[in-house]
Amino acid sequence: MRNLTEENVTEAVLEQIRAKDPRTQQIVTSLIKHLHAFVREVEPTELEWFKGIEFLTRTGHITDEKRQEFILLSDTLGVTILVDAINHRKEEGKTESTVFGPFWVPNALEMENGAHIDRGPENERGAPAVVRGRITDMNGKPIAGAKIDVWQASDDGFYDVQDSNQPEMNLRGIFTSGQNGGYWFRTIRPEAYPIPDDGPVGDMLKATGRHPYRPAHIHFMISAPGYEKLITHIFVEGDKYLESDAVFGVKDSLVVDFKANTSKEEAAGYGFTKTPFYEVEFDFSLKEA
Ligand code: BEZ
Ligand code: FE
Numbered sequence: 001m002r003n004l005t006e007e008n009v010t011e012a013v014l015e016q017i018r019a020k021d022p023r024t025q026q027i028v029t030s031l032i033k034h035l036h037a038f039v040r041e042v043e044p045t046e047l048e049w050f051k052g053i054e055f056l057t058r059t060g061h062i063t064d065e066k067r068q069e070f071i072l073l074s075d076t077l078g079v080t081i082l083v084d085a086i087n088h089r090k091e092e093g094k095t096e097s098t099v100f101g102p103f104w105v106p107n108a109l110e111m112e113n114g115a116h117i118d119r120g121p122e123n124e125r126g127a128p129a130v131v132r133g134r135i136t137d138m139n140g141k142p143i144a145g146a147k148i149d150v151w152q153a154s155d156d157g158f159y160d161v162q163d164s165n166q167p168e169m170n171l172r173g174i175f176t177s178g179q180n181g182g183y184w185f186r187t188i189r190p191e192a193y194p195i196p197d198d199g200p201v202g203d204m205l206k207a208t209g210r211h212p213y214r215p216a217h218i219h220f221m222i223s224a225p226g227y228e229k230l231i232t233h234i235f236v237e238g239d240k241y242l243e244s245d246a247v248f249g250v251k252d253s254l255v256v257d258f259k260a261n262t263s264k265e266e267a268a269g270y271g272f273t274k275t276p277f278y279e280v281e282f283d284f285s286l287k288e289a
Contacts, residue, residue, distance in 0.1 A: 010036040058200045072201045075247040093138035095284045098249040103159040108172035116186040117173040126155030126188030129278040134181040142181030146224035149174045157193025189278045190216040215239035227286035
């Protein structure tokens with residue numbers, strides 16, 4: 001293979017791909033075809049191509065165990081939600097999934113239903129909220145003993161792992177559904193926050209006229225023996241970023257009303273010293289594995 005030209009270089013490269021594993025063959029072949037098609041369409045200058053390489057190099061250099069810039073890149077280009085949509089196709093009766101994000105941590109504390117997941121010294125800095133609902137199968141039959149792993153950012157928009165002022169494992173907890181599939185916990189109403197935008201992904205967002213914000217949400221990962229694991233969020237109805245989530249994760253079925261309750265007695269019953277507090281109800285239905 002010599003004297004390759006703009007016309008025949010793609011074929012020549014493809015002929016060299018002889019993976020033993022058929023899936024590897026398919027993936028690498030398709031990647032080369034699409035990458036060459038992209039270059040033919042864009043006709044980058046050498047400087048532009050080098051800038052692209054430099055962008056990916058910076059993406060690698062800023063990545064460590066705490067920060068995964070490649071995932072952020074996949075998220076902000078809409079690839080993560082596309083992979084999620086392909087792997088968890090929408091089905092009647094099944095709660096929709098959405099992006100996982102980089103801020104889950106293993107081994108959050110197992111908590112009793114009703115516990116407050118804000119472990120701060122003054123756990124009512126944000127607006128107090130109660131979240132409750134049921135875990136069921138796709139026919140509405142309760143699932144007892146499901147593990148409900150929840151995590152969220154503080155009212156100023158940071159996860160505990162990003163913010164040394166928060167106690168470890170703040171705003172995280174693992175709950176277990178009861179006999180009727182019920183779960184509940186106390187927290188603060190989440191607020192919209194920007195994804196980390198001080199690296200190459202932030203530069204890309206700026207260069208393309210985009211903001212880095214995610215609408216307010218609480219993350220859930222729900223697992224029960226015999227059922228597919230569900231990774232999803234609930235979003236706060238009315239948030240101004242619902243139409244422009246920087247990572248494209250919003251689905252109508254996941255947007256819920258955080259209802260304001262001004263009763264001082266009811267607030268006190270939950271141990272809240274502030275009103276209004278917010279009440280949310282959301283049921284999750286899992287698909288059999
Ligand atoms: C998150 O919601 O935690 C998140 C998701 C994708 C990228 C960055 C943050
Ligand atoms: Fe988040």
